[in-house]
Amino acid sequence: MSKTVLVSGGAGFIGSHVTVELTQAGYDVVIADNFSNCDETNYKGVCAILGKELPLVRMDFCDKAAVDALFAKYPIDAVIHFAAFKAVGESVDEPLKYYHNNLLSFINILEVAKEKGCNVLFSSSATVYGQTDVLPVTEQSPRQPATSPYGNTKTMCEDILRDSVKAYPGLRGIALRYFNPIGAHPSALIGELPRGVPNNLVPFITQTAIGKRACLSVFGNDYPTPDGTCLRDFIDIVDLAKAHVCAVTRMVEGRMKEEYEIFNVGTGRPVSVLELINSFERVNGVKLNWKFAPRRPGDVVAIWADPTLAEKELGWKAERSVDDTLKSAWAWELHLAGK
Numbered sequence: 359m360s361k362t363v364l365v366s367g368g369a370g371f372i373g374s375h376v377t378v379e380l381t382q383a384g385y386d387v388v389i390a391d392n393f394s395n396c397d398e399t400n401y402k403g404v405c406a407i408l409g410k411e412l413p414l415v416r417m418d419f420c421d422k423a424a425v426d427a428l429f430a431k432y433p434i435d436a437v438i439h440f441a442a443f444k445a446v447g448e449s450v451d452e453p454l455k456y457y458h459n460n461l462l463s464f465i466n467i468l469e470v471a472k473e474k475g476c477n478v479l480f481s482s483s484a485t486v487y488g489q490t491d492v493l494p495v496t497e498q499s500p501r502q503p504a505t506s507p508y509g510n511t512k513t514m515c516e517d518i519l520r521d522s523v524k525a526y527p528g529l530r531g532i533a534l535r536y537f538n539p540i541g542a543h544p545s546a547l548i549g550e551l552p553r554g555v556p557n558n559l560v561p562f563i564t565q566t567a568i569g570k571r572a573c574l575s576v577f578g579n580d581y582p583t584p585d586g587t588c589l590r591d592f593i594d595i596v597d598l599a600k601a602h603v604c605a606v607t608r609m610v611e612g613r614m615k616e617e618y619e620i621f622n623v624g625t626g627r628p629v630s631v632l633e634l635i636n637s638f639e640r641v642n643g644v645k646l647n648w649k650f651a652p653r654r655p656g657d658v659v660a661i662w663a664d665p666t667l668a669e670k671e672l673g674w675k676a677e678r679s680v681d682d683t684l685k686s687a688w689a690w691e692l693h694l695a696g697k
């Protein structure tokens with residue numbers, strides 16, 4: 359019998375790609391979303407890719423009664439929790455909004471999951487590593503104090519999950535630490551849909567290329583890196599989504615080695631901001647208007663993953679090239695523009 363996976367925040371950027379991969383791997387997926395940070399574009403795209411309507415529940419995970427009702431209605435074997443606020447700058451201005459939403463929604467899920475003996479996958483971030491001189495980072499690398507309330511909610515939720523699986527028998531958890539997810543589905547029917555001015559690099563690049571933004575600012579050109587711009591580990595969104603299928607399967611098949619496990623989800627290859635811009639222009643044949651601007655407060659100089667553990671334990675490895683990922687990001691922007 360197929361297993362049922364609840365995807366909280368399943369209408370968002372990462373959640374929609376994960377939903378597609380899980381369904382194609384044979385899982386029944388229930389999407390739950392409050393649409394606070396997205397519209398129905400990705401949900402409709404998911405249904406178009408899969409050729410069927412998936413169950414969609416409009417709800418807020420801060421509402422415990424709604425979470426109880428959801429688990430009563432569906433036979434949920436595993437939960438993947440994406441429903442969280444994610445704007446770093448906004449979290450500095452409105453920390454309580456972030457602590458309230460990101461912590462309470464996760465606690466509500468765990469309260470029910472512990473009663474049902476459910477598997478929980480938490481979407482964490484490489485932000486928990488902060489800046490370290492020892493690169494690449496492994497899962498054993500020490501976490502650093504968070505530089506924003508957003509980052510702190512990732513660290514805190516990891517700890518909440520770790521302590522909960524220790525205390526409540528039957529509860530198992532995996533935290534996946536994402537590096538920089540970019541790109542879109544090869545169908546160009548789902549992708550990243552930032553509201554307002556994008557904070558992240560690739561949406562800003564594609565919106566500049568299409569003419570929605572006048573000029574891309576490259577934050578900092580005097581970092582101690584080969585070309586002076588920051589280094590990141592840009593991971594393709596479909597590759598990242600596949601890591602979730604591997605992790606969920608490991609959980610539901612009872613193959614975890616510990617009750618709580620952590621995996622880096624990255625490529626292991628550092629790419630600079632300038633290299634990414636150059637690749638985008640080259641593979642898509644478009645010219646980008648960009649200029650150097652001062653460093654952005656809170657940015658780390660360089661971070662990239664050691665993905666060895668995920669390959670060994672999950673049997674997962676990033677496959678798509680950065681060039682193909684950047685082509686998919688541009689195809690998505692063109693799709694949005696109706697071109």
Ligand code: UD1
Nearest residue numbers: 446483485509557558559562575576577588631654656657
């Ligand atoms: C940020 C968050 C990370 C989160 C991720 C989600 C921090 C410190 N970072 O990562 O936790 O998981 O977003 O995708 O919390 N850049 C420009 N111009 C721009 C935008 C970005 O030059 O207009 C540069 C940045 O300075 C940085 C790189 O591009 O060097 C990547 O930035 P971004 O896409 O925002 O991701 P991160 O800050 O690495």
